[in-house]
Amino acid sequence: MKITSAAELEDIRRKAVQALALREESNKVVQETACGLEKGTPHMQILCCGGTGCKASDSAKIVENFRASLAAHGVADKVEVVVPGCFGFCEKGPIVKIIPDNTFYTSVRPEDVEEIVTAHILGGEKVERLLYKDPGTGNHISDSKHMNFYRKQLRIALRNCGFIDPENILEYIARDGYKALAQSLQRDSLEVLADVKASGLRGRGGAGFPTGVKWEIARKFDAPDKYVVCNADEGDPGAFMDRSIMEGDPNSVVEAMMICGYCINANHGLIYIRAEYPLAVHRLKVAIAQAREYGLLGENILGTGFNFDIEIRYGAGAFVCGEETALIHSMEGKRGEPTLKPPFPAEAGYMGRPTNVNNVETLANVPVILTKGPQWFASIGTEKSKGTKVFALAGKINNVGLIEVPMGTTLREIIYDIGGGVKNGKKFKAVQTGGPSGGCLTEKHLDIPIDYESLAAAGSMMGSGGMIVMDEDDCMVSVAKFFLEFTVDESCGKCTPCRIGNRRMLEILTRITDGRGTPQDLEKLETLAKVIKDTALCGLGQTSPNPVLSTLANFREEYEEHVNKHVCRAHKCKALLTYSIDPVLCKGCSSCARGCPAEAIAGEVRKPFVINPEKCIRCGMCMSRCKFGAINVI
Amino acid sequence: MSEFKVSSKALRATEEICHKFNNDPGELISILHETQNTLGYIPEAVQRVIARELGIPEQKVYGVVTFYSFFSMVPKGKYPVSVCLGTACYVRGSDKVLEEFKRVLGIEVGETTPDGKFSLDCLRCVGACGLAPVATIGEKVYGRLNPSDIKKIVTDFED
Numbered sequence: 031m032k033i034t035s036a037a038e039l040e041d042i043r044r045k046a047v048q049a050l051a052l053r054e055e056s057n058k059v060v061q062e063t064a065c066g067l068e069k070g071t072p073h074m075q076i077l078c079c080g081g082t083g084c085k086a087s088d089s090a091k092i093v094e095n096f097r098a099s100l101a102a103h104g105v106a107d108k109v110e111v112v113v114p115g116c117f118g119f120c121e122k123g124p125i126v127k128i129i130p131d132n133t134f135y136t137s138v139r140p141e142d143v144e145e146i147v148t149a150h151i152l153g154g155e156k157v158e159r160l161l162y163k164d165p166g167t168g169n170h171i172s173d174s175k176h177m178n179f180y181r182k183q184l185r186i187a188l189r190n191c192g193f194i195d196p197e198n199i200l201e202y203i204a205r206d207g208y209k210a211l212a213q214s215l216q217r218d219s220l221e222v223l224a225d226v227k228a229s230g231l232r233g234r235g236g237a238g239f240p241t242g243v244k245w246e247i248a249r250k251f252d253a254p255d256k257y258v259v260c261n262a263d264e265g266d267p268g269a270f271m272d273r274s275i276m277e278g279d280p281n282s283v284v285e286a287m288m289i290c291g292y293c294i295n296a297n298h299g300l301i302y303i304r305a306e307y308p309l310a311v312h313r314l315k316v317a318i319a320q321a322r323e324y325g326l327l328g329e330n331i332l333g334t335g336f337n338f339d340i341e342i343r344y345g346a347g348a349f350v351c352g353e354e355t356a357l358i359h360s361m362e363g364k365r366g367e368p369t370l371k372p373p374f375p376a377e378a379g380y381m382g383r384p385t386n387v388n389n390v391e392t393l394a395n396v397p398v399i400l401t402k403g404p405q406w407f408a409s410i411g412t413e414k415s416k417g418t419k420v421f422a423l424a425g426k427i428n429n430v431g432l433i434e435v436p437m438g439t440t441l442r443e444i445i446y447d448i449g450g451g452v453k454n455g456k457k458f459k460a461v462q463t464g465g466p467s468g469g470c471l472t473e474k475h476l477d478i479p480i481d482y483e484s485l486a487a488a489g490s491m492m493g494s495g496g497m498i499v500m501d502e503d504d505c506m507v508s509v510a511k512f513f514l515e516f517t518v519d520e521s522c523g524k525c526t527p528c529r530i531g532n533r534r535m536l537e538i539l540t541r542i543t544d545g546r547g548t549p550q551d552l553e554k555l556e557t558l559a560k561v562i563k564d565t566a567l568c569g570l571g572q573t574s575p576n577p578v579l580s581t582l583a584n585f586r587e588e589y590e591e592h593v594n595k596h597v598c599r600a601h602k603c604k605a606l607l608t609y610s611i612d613p614v615l616c617k618g619c620s621s622c623a624r625g626c627p628a629e630a631i632a633g634e635v636r637k638p639f640v641i642n643p644e645k646c647i648r649c650g651m652c653m654s655r656c657k658f659g660a661i662n663v664i
Numbered sequence: 665m666s667e668f669k670v671s672s673k674a675l676r677a678t679e680e681i682c683h684k685f686n687n688d689p690g691e692l693i694s695i696l697h698e699t700q701n702t703l704g705y706i707p708e709a710v711q712r713v714i715a716r717e718l719g720i721p722e723q724k725v726y727g728v729v730t731f732y733s734f735f736s737m738v739p740k741g742k743y744p745v746s747v748c749l750g751t752a753c754y755v756r757g758s759d760k761v762l763e764e765f766k767r768v769l770g771i772e773v774g775e776t777t778p779d780g781k782f783s784l785d786c787l788r789c790v791g792a793c794g795l796a797p798v799a800t801i802g803e804k805v806y807g808r809l810n811p812s813d814i815k816k817i818v819t820d821f822e823d
Contacts, residue, residue: 086792086805120794267750270791305697305734306790346693346732349788363692364724365731381690424752424793431794462751498751512754516788522731 032325035333036212039203046204053077053193056130060173065131066154067105074109074151075129079192081116081277082270082309084124088140092124095143100151109151115278115313117192118432119179122162125192127174134174135160165428165450179429182448184410186418187234187271187394188434191278196313199320202281208326210400214289215334223249223293226396229404230416234271235261235352235389236464236493237569238415238482241396244386248294248376251384256296258287259380259387261357262303262310265349266465267516269496271420272390274432276303276310279394280317284327284340286393289400291338294386299340302357305347314342349466349520353568354379354387356522367524368568389494391420411437415481425462425498426453438479441471445499456501460584464493466513466520467573469580470506489580491573505602506585507592511539513577521570528571531562535578545605547593556582601663604648608664611652613638615660622652622661670709677702678710682717689718692728696735705736741776741783743821745769748798750789757811758797762786764811765799768818781822 033039047054052075065071078084078093093113100106117125122136126146133156135146142160149155161170162177174180185191194201202208214222227242248256260283264272276283287299303311318340321327329337343361350356351366358380360366379385395417399407408416415437421444424430428450435444441461445451452458460470469490478484482492500509514536523529538555541547559575559582566572582589591597598606611622611631616638623631623639630646633639641652653661681698685691695714699706706729715722729735747753747762766772769782776783792798795807806817 082790083792083794086790086795086798086807120792123794265788267754267789268752268793270789270793273791306787344693344697345734346697347734347787348732360693363688363690363728365727422793424796425755430752430796465751496751498755500755504755509755512751 031323033332034325036216039208039212039332042200043203043206043209046200050194050201050204053129056132057193060175061131062172063131064133064150064154064156065128066150066152067108068152069154071130071154072108076109076111076146076151077114077127077129077192078111079115079117079123079125080113080196080309081120081123081274082307083116083120085309087124089124091140092126092138092143095140096147099144099147103147103152105151112195113197114193115191115196116274116432117174118183118188118274118434119174119177119429120432121428121430126160127192132173132175134162134172134177136162178447178450179431179433182439182443183434184418184436185434186398186407186410187275187391187420188278188432189398190282191274191432194279196278196280197316199281199317199324199326202279206401207281207397208285210397211285211288211292211326212332214292214400215332215336219293219295222289222400225400225404226293229399229407230411230414231392231395231399231407232415232482233389234391234395234419234494236467236491238492241388241392244376244388245290245293247374248296248384248386251377252295253383255298255381255383256294257380257383257385258290258294258296258299259354259357259361259375259385260287260299260301260393261352261354261387261389262301262307263345263352263357264304264307264390264494265352265520266467266494266496268424268498269422269465269494271422271432271495273307273310275390275394275420276307277313280310280313281321282394282397283314283390284317284321286388286396287340288327288331288338289396290386290388290393292336294384296384296386297337297339299338300343300361300380301340302343302345302351302361304345311342311344318342348522349516350522350568350570353570356568357387358385365522367522368570370567391495412479412481414483419480419492419495421495421497423449423497423499426456426501426504427451427499428453437481440477440479442476444480444497445476449499452499452501456503458499459502459504460500460506460509462490462498462500462509462577463496464491464573464576465496466516467491467569467576468493468496469576470500470509470584471580472584489576489583491576503600503602505543505598505600506581506588507539507543507598508600508602510578510581511536511543514539514574517570517574521574525565525567525571527562527565528567528574531558531566532571532574534558535562535575539578542589542592543598543603543605545592545596545603549590549593551593552582552586552589597664607648608643609641609646609648609650609652610662610664611639611641612660612662615658617658617660619657621655621657625651625655627651670703670707674703674710675713678713679717682714687717687719689720692718692720692725693732696725696729696732700735705739707737739776739780742781743801744783744785746785746787746800748788748790748792748796748800749786750793750796752789752793753797756796758799758809760811761797761799761809761814764814765818768814782818
């Protein structure tokens with residue numbers, strides 16, 4: 031059915047709200063006792079995470095088992111199984127949430143389903159062993175609202191993720207979806223644009239350019255065909271914010287693109303998405319098809335005469351395509367090489383037409399800014415960075431997952447309060463933000479309130495939101511080398527500083543980690559990094575030396591140890607390691623010698639064994655086999 | 665560039681894919697995606713057909729195929745193994761997982777085993793960072809991998 035006016039949309043919303051009422055109500059109250067059908071609860075819902083992370087741990091099978099079990103118990107009409115997008119708490123996935131008592135089950139296996147159904151859904155008793163256990167107190171926490179992981183979060187861009195069924199447009203409409211569009215289409219487009227500008231929203235893809243200003247520029251260029259492009263080429267390794275938004279709330283992206291189109295007088299939308307994200311592609315396709323079916327995409331939208339439609343374009347595995355000019359070339363079916371700006375895409379973009387490119391998370395903020403007002407949004411965050419930021423927390427941290435916090439939250443709050451601290455009680459060493467374009471921050475940066483400016487001042491950048499925590503076992507020279515390997519691999523080859531300069535830097539870093547580095551190498555590295563930063567053509571090349579520069583600035587002593595003493599304190603750089611056997615601790619059991627793949631260990635049984643350093647390949651096998659802790663490594 | 669023998673059936677399928685996209689050069693990447701999905705790889709002979717259909721030079725098609733890591737000019741193994749080398753997986757030891765796959769399969773990255781069963785590749789982030797380190801074999805994602813798990817995973821596929 032087609033919705034032909036704002037009034038009809040409101041009617042549909044009122045009806046749709048009923049269907050979501052059970053979830054909305056239970057979200058507001060805290061209910062410690064479990065509900066159950068046998069206790070008289072009339073209706074229940076089971077929310078099984080359908081994000082990529084949980085799907086990788088069999089969540090689809092869990093959904094299937096729930097449906098089968100509910101049918102077998104004859105209660106399928108009273109209990110609904112819903113598959114929302116990512117809950118964010120990926121560390122303990124798959125997540126299953128029971129409504130209306132808001133019970134949050136973690137690490138659920140397909141074989142746990144029957145117990146949840148019989149004990150909880152029918153009997154009204156929580157399955158305690160599947161509840162989250164607070165690592166601090168050891169107590170089980172049943173409602174996610176009480177978990178530290180969620181307590182400090184403020185979910186704006188992720189408002190619907192883990193709550194609504196992303197493949198049902200009605201659930202989106204029930205939560206004021208497409209309301210911002212309906213209201214905007216009744217206003218002058220300049221006013222709407224002024225609101226976006228007043229909110230202070232800045233690009234969440236990394237650079238932080240004010241969104242309203244970008245739209246204003248794109249609006250100025252007149253052409254028969256103009257384009258709104260959603261940049262969903264989330265290429266930073268370890269970053270999955272945009273993917274989760276598209277998987278969990280695809281309609282918010284569709285709605286925001288239309289609002290942008292209205293503001294800049296464009297009628298065509300294009301979403302450029304990585305081919306590595308099949309589930310996000312599927313969910314976007316469903317959202318677009320449903321929006322068309324309801325007349326929210328197409329011609330004469332809501333009877334206002336405004337036309338807009340969206341097509342999906344696929345990436346094919348090239349990191350540089352996140353850069354907007356490269357992205358546009360890729361959409362035109364060409365090699366994704368960047369070109370010099372100006373002309374900016376706002377003037378001559380896709381097919382030479384004025385084009386506005388925004389990132390997924392930026393767009394997801396737009397509808398809610400317009401329904402709640404720009405002042406509300408501008409009241410959150412810091413002076414220059416408004417609103418919230420979604421981060422993908424990963425690496426050596428207890429609570430890996432997707433989080434959203436107000437700008438101005440400190441790294442310490444994110445890593446220790448929300449993230450639960452460093453894994454296995456190890457010592458915190460660094461946190462890497464901004465992906466291959468960002469830098470590594472240390473202990474001394476933990477208390478700065480994060481926003482675009484403060485991270486840049488500290489030598490890193492906001493980037494798209496990847497946040498990787500590293501501990502004492504990580505070698506910072508190797509980390510810099512890791513990022514450079516990535517850049518060398520992904521450099522498109524068009525400009526010399528990036529194509530050749532980065533390769534030279536990688537060679538120097540390889541030399542250092544191989545134990546062949548000299549003190550002069552550090553100077554060379556620094557000079558080269560600065561030249562590349564100043565001379566590369568696009569964002570990829572200009573930022574690629576950041577991981578090197580920031581580790582040189584913050585962990586210079588580690589570089590110096592590598593080149594002067596040939597020591598790697600994290601024991602990561604194999605060439606710098608020496609394994610030896612402590613003759614006092616060694617019992618002469620021969621286990622190490624039998625396990626050594628290089629036959630580098632010899633000795634007589636019940637007498638201390640000896641490692642031949644010439645033959646040793648430094649694999650560490652002896653260390654893992656020795657029961658007496660007799661293997662030393664320096 | 666090595667030549668692979670391509671059946672006339674495959675060439676016809678390629679033509680059909682081009683027609684489906686109205687032989688539009690702007691759709692080249694979509695056409696290549698579909699061709700790779702259908703044939704498993706995009707050898708030179710197939711690229712020639714696409715160039716002819718779209719009315720663009722062969723070197724342009726070749727340029728695009730070789731630019732993007734998703735497209736392959738050699739057939740992948742029956743079970744394509746991809747080890748994630750994203751940052752989250754890297755700090756949790758994916759380099760050791762990759763080394764072990766190389767050792768167990770006896771091939772380097774980008775190669776296929778002589779029996780055509782396994783091919784080995786790296787990828788950057790599937791977004792399952794909570795399960796790091798991660799590898800995928802076909803569609804299935806293997807999480808929280810230890811180098812010592814690899815032998816068994818591979819053996820399970822061999823049967």
